[in-house]
Amino acid sequence: MSVQSPVGSDHQLARLLQIGVVLEEVVEARAAKHTESDLDDEELTALLEDASEESADHRKRLDALVDELDAETIPFDEIQTLVESQYESDRDFDGVLYDQLCNEETAYKFYDDLIEAIETSDAEFSIDRDRLLGVLREIREEEEAGAEEVTRLMETRE
């Protein structure tokens, strides 16, 4: 395996999609933990709930792709337990927003790199390449919009 082709087979593609699922699960679990704490801020709570729903939708779409590659994903409750075991609960408004921005930006960067890796790979996958890239590009756009939404809320509170 050379350093130039990280997505050269169904197996490698499935592994990267599994990582995408875990990232979405981390976002969902962390957003849920944030809303559990007494934030006392309707706008922030709504933003976290939207983010959590969006992540759940993304992981289901990724799950479906992983399934087509005859692989399995990690169940949400397992990741939720891992997140909860290391979660620091004493977060204030700025801390929660910053964490959410990191979530969105990380997911955006991950999908951006994955799309680039698939585009530059000449491997044949058992999933139709155009459909695969179509799903990933849609998710990437939603992550970008999510990051913009968090940034907008940060700016209005300055």
Add this chain to the structure above:
Amino acid sequence: MNTANQYLKTIYLVQEIEDGPASTGAIAEMLDVSPASANEMVGKLEAKELCSHEKYKGVELTEEGIVRARDALQNYCIIERFLYGVLDVENFEEEAKQLEPVIDETVAERLDTIIDREPQCPDCFDAEADACALLETDTAD
């Protein structure tokens, strides 16, 4: 994708194994690339003052190169621990190498929120075993 960081990490590890400058042959072998490719990338890293290369002696990282190499090694440790601990991947060393170019530091930081890693990371990395010496695997002694 950041292959430069992969090279810096590899030079760092080869220097550790050889206890001195890293030969381009050993760098190429560890990365599974041709010696010509390794030479080309070393030249690019040298132009950025991240390493120095003396013919017949080998490659040495500069201070800035060491900082970047250690960051890349830490990301690599996160990927290995994540693959082994969360995804139950047995062949985690091999797969971590394949994934390294598409998992940058921001993504690694998020994965780091669900794994256990020792504070001395990356000093506990065993270059010859290509894994953290403190990572307890089923096959460990």
